[in-house]
Amino acid sequence: MRSLTAWRMVRHDRASTAGALLGVVSIVFLVGQQLSVLFGLLNYMSVLVDHSGADAWVTSADPRNVDAANLVPGRIVDRVRGLREVEWAEPVLVGSGLFRTPDGSFESVRVVGTRRPRLAGGPWSYAQADEGALLDLDAVTLDRLDLPKLGRPALGSGTEIGDRRVRIGAITDGARGFQGTLVFASIDKVAEIAKTPPGRYSYVLVKLREGTDHATALARLRLLLPEYSVFDGPELARRTRAYYFANTGIGGSFGFSTVIAVLIGAVIISLTMYTAVLGRARDFAVLRAIGGRKRDVAVVVVAEALIIAGIGIFIGFVMLAALLNATGGSAIPSFFPSRVAPILGAVTLAVSLLGSLVALRVALRAEPASVFH
């Protein structure tokens, strides 16, 4: 009956319920939206690592992130291949250049060179054409979402990157990097564009044989190449994300806006519930007078907060899902891991309960004697 009383109060006091709901929805939606952009950017940071399909990455010694690795000599590819645990090892070369747009202006791009025919570290999803296009020495890929920025060059059209002639051979889908537009090409073309010394690469990607113990294989690789760093994919991705998170201001910026969103929501919840309970002070005094204990009043107020939080969290997630659905295929980075949803829900619930504490204090102060005028 106490929960029913709370439910009826929530339904009856529509203005205050709407206000408190606004606070809860604000927390879920605003924080969820912030997090989805943050996770979208985090994905961009480690996009090459996450989609490489490699079990290990060999880089120059102790790079701060995957984009800050120095060049390594090509001979280590053959040394790595010599290990019996290794199925294949392929070099990848990353550089940068200026892309000439159809209107004659230039746009900075990041070029990623992969070796034929395996194209390890290359594109993973195509909007137009396919990986066969990269078997052509001059072919490059552009991403669907970068086309407007690059002047919408047509598939098959020619242009220049770093004064080198290239042809748009394929359009990728979702291959975007944190440091800018990603353009995939053959490793030789990238060496021309980036003007790197011959036989030097950015990384060596390693695929281990099936059934191999990864930790043991990585240890053997480290032993074989003590002057280089060997990472498994998730480790390198974590290192890259942590670097950008801590050093670009993204962490502080998103943390600050998230805290502000939570605080605004908490204040809205707190004020509206306080007002609602103040308006019900006489009813809580009646409950006490007819035999209710302080804890019964507390149950009603907490149940009200839980009901409002439950409805608000549901509405907030529906709105967030609609937003993610709408921005999913757009240039706005948005990704909301499913494991974060229960955490956001629990945090919102906790904030809602905290927001109801002021209201609870007011309700508990209701004196049963006050019902006698």
Place this chain on the structure above:
Amino acid sequence: MATLTLEAIARDFSDGRQMRRVLFPTDLVFTPGELTVLAGPSGSGKTTLLSIMGLVLRPSEGRMRLDGQDVTALPDEAAAALRLSRYGFVFQQPMLIEGLSVLENVRLAFSVQGARTPAGFRKQAEELLASLGLAGTGHMQPRLLSGGMKQRASIARALIKEPSVLLCDEPTSALDAESGQTVLEILKRIALEGERVVVVVSHDARVFPYADRLVKLENGRVVSDTREGSPAVQETVA
């Protein structure tokens, strides 16, 4: 059946600077089957006395016994449990909880502490509402009822547990004459039929004819205590 005994009950209030006595030592015994009216002008101490009797206010002095049990200084939880099990209250305003239907307001008297309502509650409640002239109103929201109907609904909330003590604070002051008369007739019937202690606080002279016993207070003191058809048992001058 219950007997409520007050022994030298007094109450002081602080006005922030000094203590002020609003109820002087009072001895009263309330017996079942009797409708007692506590009358007196505003500030005479009748509401303070009612609050003490209803276990929502502790006396500064004296003892109160319910069926011989000392209930003067019960802890909050024990007082709440006793109010729930033995008492019924009718307030000056009906004080039904908006948002709950009439039936749900009545149900609160059973389950305000979270207990399940007993089997047959609905039938019992509907019969009680019908006996108070509220047949078919159980599903209605209180705001849809007239003032008199609301007050009768609050009487139903007070009576549903068949309390041994029914305390009413100016139950007719917010009602028109006809509704007030109906409510008083109901209270009179409840006292007689249910063998309950029924105490009504009022300064409305129209209430007095319904009293089996009339206790008058002035300036915190009982100045007269008379029973219907008998001389005053106590007549003092304040």
